[in-house]
Amino acid sequence: xxxxxxxxxxxxxxxxxxxxxxxxxxxxxxxxxxxxxxxxxxxxxxxxxxxxxxxxxxxxxxxxxxxxxxxxxxxxxxxxxxxxxxxxxxxxxxxxxxxxxxxxxxxxxxxxxxxxxxxxxxxxxxxxxxxxxxxxxxxxxxxxxxxxxxxxxxxxxxxxxxxxxxxxxxxxxxxxxxxxxxxxxxxxxxxxxxxxxxxxxxxxxxxxxxxxxxxxxxxxxxxxxxxxxxxxxxxxxxxxxxxxxxxxxxxxxxxxxxxxxxxxxxxxxxxxxxxxxxxxxxxxxxxxxxxxxxxxxxxxxxxxxxxxxxxxxxxxxxxxxxxxxxxxxxxxxxxxxxxxxxxxxxxxxxxxxxxxxxxxx
Amino acid sequence: xxxxxxxxxxxxxxxxxxxxxxxxxxxxxxxxxxxxxxxxxxxxxxxxxxxxxxxxxxxxxxxxxxxxxxxxxxxxxxxxxxxxxxxxxxxxxxxxxxxxxxxxxxxxxxxxxxxxxxxxxxxxxxxxxxxxxxxxxxxxxxxxxxxxxxxxxxxxxxxxxxxxxxxxxxxxxxxxxxxxxxxxxxxxxxxxxxxxxxxxxxxxxxxxxxxxxxxxxxxxxxxxxxxxxxxxxxxxxxxxxxxxxxxxxxxxxxxxxxxxxxxxxxxxxxxxxxxxxxxxx
Numbered sequence: 001x002x003x004x005x006x007x008x009x010x011x012x013x014x015x016x017x018x019x020x021x022x023x024x025x026x027x028x029x030x031x032x033x034x035x036x037x038x039x040x041x042x043x044x045x046x047x048x049x050x051x052x053x054x055x056x057x058x059x060x061x062x063x064x065x066x067x068x069x070x071x072x073x074x075x076x077x078x079x080x081x082x083x084x085x086x087x088x089x090x091x092x093x094x095x096x097x098x099x100x101x102x103x104x105x106x107x108x109x110x111x112x113x114x115x116x117x118x119x120x121x122x123x124x125x126x127x128x129x130x131x132x133x134x135x136x137x138x139x140x141x142x143x144x145x146x147x148x149x150x151x152x153x154x155x156x157x158x159x160x161x162x163x164x165x166x167x168x169x170x171x172x173x174x175x176x177x178x179x180x181x182x183x184x185x186x187x188x189x190x191x192x193x194x195x196x197x198x199x200x201x202x203x204x205x206x207x208x209x210x211x212x213x214x215x216x217x218x219x220x221x222x223x224x225x226x227x228x229x230x231x232x233x234x235x236x237x238x239x240x241x242x243x244x245x246x247x248x249x250x251x252x253x254x255x256x257x258x259x260x261x262x263x264x265x266x267x268x269x270x271x272x273x274x275x276x277x278x279x280x281x282x283x284x285x286x287x288x289x290x291x292x293x294x295x296x297x298x299x300x301x302x303x304x305x306x307x308x309x310x311x312x313x314x315x316x317x318x319x320x321x322x323x324x325x326x327x328x329x330x331x332x333x334x335x336x337x338x339x340x341x342x343x344x345x346x347x348x349x350x351x352x353x354x355x356x357x358x359x360x361x
Numbered sequence: 362x363x364x365x366x367x368x369x370x371x372x373x374x375x376x377x378x379x380x381x382x383x384x385x386x387x388x389x390x391x392x393x394x395x396x397x398x399x400x401x402x403x404x405x406x407x408x409x410x411x412x413x414x415x416x417x418x419x420x421x422x423x424x425x426x427x428x429x430x431x432x433x434x435x436x437x438x439x440x441x442x443x444x445x446x447x448x449x450x451x452x453x454x455x456x457x458x459x460x461x462x463x464x465x466x467x468x469x470x471x472x473x474x475x476x477x478x479x480x481x482x483x484x485x486x487x488x489x490x491x492x493x494x495x496x497x498x499x500x501x502x503x504x505x506x507x508x509x510x511x512x513x514x515x516x517x518x519x520x521x522x523x524x525x526x527x528x529x530x531x532x533x534x535x536x537x538x539x540x541x542x543x544x545x546x547x548x549x550x551x552x553x554x555x556x557x558x559x560x561x562x563x564x565x566x567x568x569x570x571x572x573x574x575x576x577x578x579x580x581x582x583x584x585x586x587x588x589x590x591x592x593x594x595x596x597x598x599x600x601x602x603x604x605x606x607x608x609x610x611x612x613x614x615x616x617x618x619x620x621x622x623x624x625x626x627x628x629x630x631x632x633x634x635x636x637x638x639x640x641x642x
């Protein structure tokens with residue numbers, strides 16, 4: 001399937017892939033370029049992710065051997081370990097996997113679009129707005145689908161507001177970020193206000209979720225997030241060549257025949273969907289959106305847009321953070337949002353400092 | 362209107378197979394920033410197969426005109442015609458196969474190599490399922506060669522000198538294989554040696570049959586490296602024509618408020634400005 005060369009009968013010459021790429025050619029009219037480094041990177045990340053998943057499923061108050069975990073995953077194993085792995089731990093693992101990937105992918109997209117590494121959905125206020133809307137639905141309504149859609153509505157509202165307040169400068173420039181920070185602060189205050197108005201039991205049950213936790217997840221919302229994430233990943237692959245143009249100036253993008261407005265609208269819709277649905281599951285764990293893409297970028301030589309790598313690193317960070325929060329002070333459980341903040345924050349600073357110190361590379 | 366009579370009769374026998382010459386013109390073009398008119402009811406047409414230099418003082422609308430002609434800036438009224446059709450009615454990718462634009466602001470992804478940058482020039486020729494073909498490879502090799510970047514293709518863009526970087530950007534436009542190329546101040550940030558390097562590349566492209574237009578600040582360079590000069594002031598074209606006909610003391614005074622004398626370059630005959638003095642107005 002993968003050819004380094006492709007001979008064309010009508011010319012004497014052969015087509016060779018540009019250095020650093022695989023040329024996947026089905027026939028003369030269907031050729032796809034795949035970056036070699038990206039393949040290696042993503043295979044490694046995927047392998048690490050699988051290891052982290054098995055570890056998560058085996059570690060806990062009732063340790064289960066990795067061998068037994070794998071047996072359960074393939075439909076074997078005794079009923080006790082089946083119950084613990086498949087019914088107790090797997091749903092939580094899936095929630096961590098999906099939310100981590102979704103937050104990180106959304107972060108990578110928005111950073112690229114805004115051409116600013118600070119511009120993640122969490123900082124633009126999308127997380128907080130999604131949470132405020134979702135909390136209002138928990139306080140007001142009892143159906144389980146409602147929070148997902150309310151969170152989506154909140155995410156869309158915050159984005160639209162940030163855009164409106166940024167004026168002509170669009171997603172580029174600091175006004176978008178400053179407006180977003182303001183919106184996030186207001187949305188956070190609304191959440192607090194809503195929680196202070198309800199009975200202490202309702203507020204208590206909603207609290208872990210407002211700091212970012214995987215213990216309060218709803219299976220329905222996890223399912224919706226999974227579907228949304230799959231859809232967004234496919235869209236990212238489909239639009240990859242257009243998204244790759246985003247770091248260029250608007251003039252260059254237009255000059256190359258791409259429609260900058262379409263690209264931006266698509267990227268924003270993906271950001272809103274991913275963030276809204278992920279917040280509905282785990283609350284605002286916005287730091288994953290900063291850390292995940294940053295790790296992916298450090299790993300990527302060509303610092304284009306490592307979208308798939310970002311999704312993988314985000315999932316990895318989320319799973320490890322949740323595992324850490326669950327085990328380090330067991331039986332006390334630390335919400336994953338707090339773990340990512342405590343571990344992710346300094347790590348992020350380290351990456352930033354390290355990156356600037358080797359610009360001479 | 363002299364421009365339309367300049368339609369050259371070049372045949373399609375060129376070393377690189379550039380599509381037939383393309384005509385770019387504007388009729389009654391008005392371009393606004395917010396509500397301020399930058400250019401009002403302007404008629405212009407680029408002579409085919411020649412290098413056109415657009416000159417004028419800061420803020421006269423040179424770059425805006427270039428953005429208008431390349432469909433980056435939509436007109437408030439009037440029309441830009443590419444081969445006789447409204448440029449905004451054509452699919453953007455189709456336009457990008459005939460017209461390339463090199464803007465002043467040249468942001469690029471971090472950590473991109475020369476070859477990767479040039480490959481972006483192939484975007485209008487590619488699709489999701491046709492990402493790499495013989496013509497892409499040929500165009501990139503041609504562009505690398507024309508811009509004299511053969512040995513540098515795997516170097517990171519950030520590690521190059523200003524002149525090399527500008528040549529890499531021009532190479533990206535060359536790889537786009539368009540008959541038309543518009544450049545916004547291609548030499549503004551470069552030292553003398555690199556300026557000449559870029560101007561000579563532009564000349565070379567013109568000899569290959571391309572139609573080029575560039576915004577230039579330096580009048581002597583504009584005279585030396587262009588076939589046609591468009592002089593603009595306050596959003597209007599004051600005069601246009603060949604450098605020898607257009608470049609006069611009066612024009613320099615009108616454009617820049619500078620008194621000077623003009624002498625012909627002993628080697629090339631193109632005008633040189635001497636004895637320059639700013640006059641108070």
